[in-house]
Amino acid sequence: MPIAPMPPVTLDEFLRREAEAGEGVRLELIHGEIWETDTTTRNAWHTFVLFRLAYIVETWLIHHPQITAFAGVGEVRCEITQDPPQIAGIDLGVWMGPEYAQVPESPSHPRTPPVLAVEVLSPSDTHGDISEKRKLYLDCGVEEVWYVDPELRAITIHRNGQEPELLSISQQYVGQGTFSGLEFDTRLLFERGPIV
Numbered sequence: 001m002p003i004a005p006m007p008p009v010t011l012d013e014f015l016r017r018e019a020e021a022g023e024g025v026r027l028e029l030i031h032g033e034i035w036e037t038d039t040t041t042r043n044a045w046h047t048f049v050l051f052r053l054a055y056i057v058e059t060w061l062i063h064h065p066q067i068t069a070f071a072g073v074g075e076v077r078c079e080i081t082q083d084p085p086q087i088a089g090i091d092l093g094v095w096m097g098p099e100y101a102q103v104p105e106s107p108s109h110p111r112t113p114p115v116l117a118v119e120v121l122s123p124s125d126t127h128g129d130i131s132e133k134r135k136l137y138l139d140c141g142v143e144e145v146w147y148v149d150p151e152l153r154a155i156t157i158h159r160n161g162q163e164p165e166l167l168s169i170s171q172q173y174v175g176q177g178t179f180s181g182l183e184f185d186t187r188l189l190f191e192r193g194p195i196v
Contacts, residue, residue, distance in 0.1 A: 045150035050091055053120070072092070073092045094116040118148060138159075144159055144179065
């Protein structure tokens with residue numbers, strides 16, 4: 001006898017389960033299912049690259065005050081979609097619009113997808129999880145999804161309807177459209193020294 005499919009998890013159910021989850025457990029709500037992963041201590045490369053990326057993005061926003069935005073770093077929880085609710089944690093995200101003139105307080109997380117989602121790859125990331133989240137982000141309107149690989153010292157940039165762009169350590173990111181004025185040498189993410 002066939003088993004009936006499980007109904008999608010609601011936002012209230014997700015928030016209840018998240019409140020009950022033990023320390024070190026990370027939950028995400030994707031396609032009506034709760035994804036549970038262990039929160040791992042990030043290695044030195046992961047934190048080094050993430051810190052430098054956050055500095056570059058925040059500096060860009062400070063030098064472009066006409067942009068109303070919020071940049072969050074370190075597993076920022078956000079609602080990728082509201083119907084059905086999908087909640088993901090992003091290593092670094094940028095949200096734009098008048099509602100992001102201040103840091104979100106209530107609810108305590110952005111309720112829209114970011115314009116930029118950055119994930120710094122860890123040894124525990126699987127190809128399947130990366131592909132699923134990339135597709136989810138782009139399908140929900142994220143303009144650019146970056147996967148930063150500290151081991152390969154490269155960034156893969158995904159945009160809707162375009163082939164992925166791979167930037168090696170010797171190349172430069174030059175933002176277009178929404179990201180005009182955001183420019184940096186990829187090597188700055190992987191080498192010590194001043195960020196200029």
